[in-house]
Amino acid sequence: MLVLSQGCDASVLLDDSEVFASEKNSGPNSNSIRGFEVIDEIKSKLEEACPETVSCADILALAARGSTILSGGPSWELPLGRRDATQASLGG
Template sequence: MAASLLKLHDCFVQGCDASVLLDVSEVFTSEKNSGSNSNSIRGFEVIDEIKSKLEKACPETVSCADICVLAARGSTGLSGGPSWELPL
């Protein structure tokens, strides 16, 4: 799951927006099912579970973008990969 969460963190230089988590709607085309991501990204349920628990503990405090980058860093480190500083 570490590689999936790393891909899911969806960051660029100086920022993350978690836009890959947005679902398709009638007025919005999502990155989630785009050609390059279709059937290649997973881990949405991990982010949803973390967000649900955080909302119960501290509502409207932690963004999905922060959850994505922290999950990517945590899972990478736990699987034996590198760790890095995150400005929050």
């Protein structure tokens, strides 16, 4: 079980490290989560325009809402301001 520290809402974007196994490569996410390169491209362009302003966590939340709306689902107000952490812990 991955237990997050420092409020990392975008933990699925973290890669494996010597300290923890990431969600990105975990069994339940295998072949079900795709498009990491799209998030990387969006983040890169946002960083060029406004450095250290938009988190990957907000990008994921906005992408989830946008894809829901585009597929005919509901829209909702989305508070922004999430922060990305750089660490996670396997501790429980």
